[in-house]
Amino acid sequence: MRQNIISYCIRSVLIIMVRVYQKTFSALSVGACRYYPSCSEYTLWLLRFDSIVCALGKSLLRILRCNQFFKGGIAYPIVTMELRNIVFAPKNIKYWFVPYENLIFLDIMTFPKKTYKMRFYIIKSILKGK
Known part of the structure; x- marks a missing residue:
């Protein structure tokens, strides 16, 4: 039970951090993500439906692929x-x-x-x- 509360709190803090990023820094670079859904939206979906460690790992790999050396496109979590x-x-x-x-x-x-x-x-x- 205690582990579920801690996991919920960590997940909520990470979701808030991604939302703050979307409202502030992401607004400065409109349309810079090479994928759909955007890297921040991808992270939000994973945080909602996957474990925290897997969500962070998959999001990190996605962010590392979001550059000019990769084609981009549609990549659902x-x-x-x-x-x-x-x-x-x-x-x-x-x-x-x-x-x-x-x-x-x-x-x-x-x-x-x-x-x-x-x-x-x-x-x-x-x-x-x-």
Whole structure:
């Protein structure tokens, strides 16, 4: 329990630091990132859905690749998540989780009470919820 509180606090501080960067320094270099989503947005998505250490490591590698020696383009973050007790119901969607490998995804339809550990791309929804 205590570890969850500490992890939550560290995650919140890192998210605030990235938001401050986006509002201040990132505004000075408009359109400088070679990737979509931008490196700071990529970091925010990873901090939200991945462990802190993995998020920081993946973000560091992304920032190191964000220069003129790499082509850039679209590079969505990939996270590993556990899905359990899946309920198919209408919801407001903020992020889409697209399976990285579609090996066991179709089993979800037949075994809804099972736990699945899968890798997903995180893609932000462009539709506004009702």
